[in-house]
Amino acid sequence: MSNTIQSDVLVVIVNYRTPDLTINCLRSLVPEVRAVPGITVTVVDNNSEDGSVAKIQQAIAAEGWEDWANLLPSSHNGGFAYGNNLAMRPAMQSANPPTYFLLLNPDTEIRLGAIKILVDFMECHPQAGIAGSGFELADGTPWQTILRFPSLLSELDSGLRLGIVSKLLSKWVVARPSNNEICETDWLPGASMLIRRQVVESVGLMDEEYFLYYEETDYCLQVKRAGWTCWCVPQSLVMHIGGQSTGVDVPDSPPKRLPKYCFDSRRRYFTKNYGFWYAAIADLLWILGFSLWKIRQTIQRKPNYDPPYYLQDFIQNSVWLYWLQGLRSKLSGFNFRST
Known part of the structure; x- marks a missing residue:
């Protein structure tokens, strides 16, 4: 892959009542900003009403991140797609829209070189519409990221949870075994997802009728139907805690009733x-x-x-x-x- 990247990336982080995690995420981006020319970051606050706006704004000023990071407060919490679109829409309408958009969760921390690896991959694969990172939990445990689209048989398997049936339906089970190699995949988690500008031009923005969950699955499906491919690039490593904004699927915590x-x-x-x-x-x-x-x-x-x-x-x-x-x-x- 090329060592020189002439590209610009808009990183979008949607915060909802996780200001400390968002600030840690921004801090992890500092080496990437130095390594990849043209990275800018927009933090969208989804109407947290908990002091997040002031706290994040103060951190950006105190750390000297104003040259590449800005905060966009929203008066309405419309969900994940809504928050990302709030930053992506004006960028797409600008005179010089970014070459790539990186959707990044606030409960993530970028490992060294993660963005450069994704951009390098996209530069070398013009038919790739979306590339996603590999993930690890805070303790270093790998997190499955190679995923198939949900189907009738995957829904049966998801409910039944019977080993012999899962083996028979292995071609339809949503989570695929990972061998830590770059591979094409049906869809990717929106926690770290690099989207080519031309994809947004051809497919549009994410569907705001989804408040949370399935929006990235739906978007990847529209992207593939438009003729693009989606790829998992596990060498681009991101730490992801998970469930911090919603309280759903929090690691090592008792399950909560689903909203x-x-x-x-x-x-x-x-x-x-x-x-x-x-x-x-x-x-x-x-x-x-x-x-x-x-x-x-x-x-x-x-x-x-x-x-x-x-x-x-x-x-x-x-x-x-x-x-x-x-x-x-x-x-x-x-x-x-x-x-």
Whole structure:
């Protein structure tokens, strides 16, 4: 790969009530700013209302980062896609839009050379639309990043959790085994995702109807449908804590009840991209699989690591229930008169 990069990168960090982590993330970017010409960073505060704006702004000034970092406060928390678009939209409309956009979570820390490696890869692979980093947890544990698009069979496997079935459905399981080599993948986590400007020109910005979760899965699907490829570049290493803004999937913490937007995002992904009946069948397969898993869990006395009320919340937010609610609403709008 080339040692000289003539490119500019806009890094977008969406903060929601994690100012200390955001500042640590910015600090980890200092060596990258020196190594890669033209890096600028926009921190979007998603209406945290916890003092984040003042704290981050003070850190930028105190550390002397004003030349490459700025803060963009939002008066509305519209979610992950909304926050990223708030920074990307004016950049795309400017006279000189960036060559690349790097979406970076506030609960990450860039390891040395991570951005340069991603940009080098993209410069050498013009058909690559998105390249993502490899991840590790704070203790150095690797985190799976090679992912397939969700499907009917992956939803069955996700609910059922039976080893022999997972082996039979190995070609459809969402998380693929990683060998720490550069490889093409279906989709990438939005925690560190480098997007080529031409991709945004052809596909547009991220779908703001997703509040959180599935937005990067959906975006990668649109990118691949437009003829681009997505790649995992594990040599670009990023530490990712996970779940700090939402409280969902926090490592080494008891599972919490999933917020409604998790189910809303899943439902939107399937209905938007595959239609009502596909989404409805996906729901049924997951419910069937998970119900069988709960029976087996009880009989075999297996530990329970699922979020509280998981099955109940899933059913209440399923495509079927939403369809029935919509049908009931339509019927209630009719005035029936006896003849």
